[in-house]
Amino acid sequence: MARRRESAAGDGRPELTLTERARRAQLIEVTIELVAAKGYAGASLAAIAERAGITKAAVLYHFPTKAAVVRAAHEHALSALVGEVATAVEAAGPEDGPAAYIRSMVGHLRKHPRHTRMIIEAMTHDEGDHDPAARWRPLAELITVAGHARGASADGDARTTAIIIGGAIDAIVSEQLHDPDYDTAAAADLLVELLGRKLSP
Amino acid sequence: MARRRESAAGDGRPELTLTERARRAQLIEVTIELVAAKGYAGASLAAIAERAGITKAAVLYHFPTKAAVVRAAHEHALSALVGEVATAVEAAGPEDGPAAYIRSMVGHLRKHPRHTRMIIEAMTHDEGDHDPAARWRPLAELITVAGHARGASADGDARTTAIIIGGAIDAIVSEQLHDPDYDTAAAADLLVELLGRKLSP
DNA sequence: GTCTATACACTGATAGAC
DNA sequence: GTCTATCAGTGTATAGAC
Numbered sequence: 001m002a003r004r005r006e007s008a009a010g011d012g013r014p015e016l017t018l019t020e021r022a023r024r025a026q027l028i029e030v031t032i033e034l035v036a037a038k039g040y041a042g043a044s045l046a047a048i049a050e051r052a053g054i055t056k057a058a059v060l061y062h063f064p065t066k067a068a069v070v071r072a073a074h075e076h077a078l079s080a081l082v083g084e085v086a087t088a089v090e091a092a093g094p095e096d097g098p099a100a101y102i103r104s105m106v107g108h109l110r111k112h113p114r115h116t117r118m119i120i121e122a123m124t125h126d127e128g129d130h131d132p133a134a135r136w137r138p139l140a141e142l143i144t145v146a147g148h149a150r151g152a153s154a155d156g157d158a159r160t161t162a163i164i165i166g167g168a169i170d171a172i173v174s175e176q177l178h179d180p181d182y183d184t185a186a187a188a189d190l191l192v193e194l195l196g197r198k199l200s201p
Numbered sequence: 202m203a204r205r206r207e208s209a210a211g212d213g214r215p216e217l218t219l220t221e222r223a224r225r226a227q228l229i230e231v232t233i234e235l236v237a238a239k240g241y242a243g244a245s246l247a248a249i250a251e252r253a254g255i256t257k258a259a260v261l262y263h264f265p266t267k268a269a270v271v272r273a274a275h276e277h278a279l280s281a282l283v284g285e286v287a288t289a290v291e292a293a294g295p296e297d298g299p300a301a302y303i304r305s306m307v308g309h310l311r312k313h314p315r316h317t318r319m320i321i322e323a324m325t326h327d328e329g330d331h332d333p334a335a336r337w338r339p340l341a342e343l344i345t346v347a348g349h350a351r352g353a354s355a356d357g358d359a360r361t362t363a364i365i366i367g368g369a370i371d372a373i374v375s376e377q378l379h380d381p382d383y384d385t386a387a388a389a390d391l392l393v394e395l396l397g398r399k400l401s402p
Numbered sequence: 403g404t405c406t407a408t409a410c411a412c413t414g415a416t417a418g419a420c
Numbered sequence: 421g422t423c424t425a426t427c428a429g430t431g432t433a434t435a436g437a438c
Binding site: 041124125127132160161165167168169170171172174175178191194198 | 330376392
Binding site for chain 1: 431
């Protein structure tokens with residue numbers, strides 16, 4: 001059977017045409033704008049197609065389904081976030097990993113509100129249940145390392161602590177979305193302080 | 202123009218027929234089950250109608266729109282939650298209000314997973330933006346009172362603290378939804394301890 | 403390889419008969 | 421109070437033009 005050519009690296013990823021690359025990028029950009037502005041329901045295939053200047057069916061030529069379009073847009077926004085957070089965490093010392101995680105994540109989401117809404121909408125409306133552990137595990141490891149570096153007794157609370165911090169970050173960012181004047185930097189500082197009291201008692 | 206009769210109390214609420222009361226209650230119950238089982242999208246008007254033994258149009262006779270059906274079911278589940286939390290908070294002393302809030306809310310949501318998913322789905326899919334302040338303000342007041350009772354210097358952080366706690370509760374409950382073995386009571390204890398360190402330094 | 407045209411089943415919603 | 425009939429809009433599938 002006929003198959004799409006694969007890249008020279010042979011890593012299994014299909015080699016994309018220039019026009020296809022451009023179209024996909026355009027569709028992702030348009031989708032982020034639409035979802036950020038009108039939410040998941042408001043970003044219909046017809047609306048996406050119209051903004052891109054093509055038809056619904058053409059959109060479904062580049063992506064197998066609407067969920068795939070949204071997923072691609074979601075991953076695009078998400079990769080920018082994790083990239084910045086990873087950089088900040090690596091630049092920080094072992095005992096300051098969690099603080100760098102919190103501050104860089106809150107800061108990034110404040111700087112990019114469209115990406116933020118895109119991520120939230122995709123997370124809450126995508127029925128494909130992503131593993132929740134993927135969300136808290138990286139932070140849990142940072143917390144374990146930081147607690148160890150500070151000489152605290154290693155407890156088994158890292159998971160719950162990470163879940164709490166993650167939920168708190170979501171709430172802070174969400175609040176800023178509704179009240180642009182909300183001081184997220186101060187909120188992040190308070191969260192870091194709260195965690196600091198637990199890590200070095 | 203013809204208007205529906207209002208109750209003798211004259212509080213503006215329409216007086217409902219017995220059969221209408223029964224139908225609404227049945228539709229609310231059916232909707233909670235469906236939303237909890239299949240999410241917002243899975244609870245179509247046709248599915249609700251079928252489970253209730255009537256047609257789509259009949260459902261829309263009792264409620265003006267699908268959003269109204271879901272909203273009614275949402276409020277039904279929510280009122281049970283706030284009732285239990287309010288009782289627990291009132292039974293606790295002033296300095297233990299936040300702890301009672303956290304433990305009773307987490308406990309209630311663990312005991313009633315169907316209500317929990319109903320509340321989550323309704324919150325995330327209802328575009329009618331409810332005021333976020335309604336979520337954190339009651340807890341913020343409890344925190345202020347408790348901090349005062351413990352002799353802590355009154356800071357202006359009550360809002361952010363309440364937002365953080367609320368987000369943490371959401372994350373804990375959500376985690377329990379995906380992993381039924383997750384120990385939410387221990388998580389609530391940890392959250393209370395974290396807050397306690399801030400309130401009485 | 404890229405796209406348009408068309409048709410399909412399903413959604414929430416309305417109008418009017420009984 | 422509940423029905424049938426109908427509507428515009430949704431995501432999706434297919435055929436075929438270029």
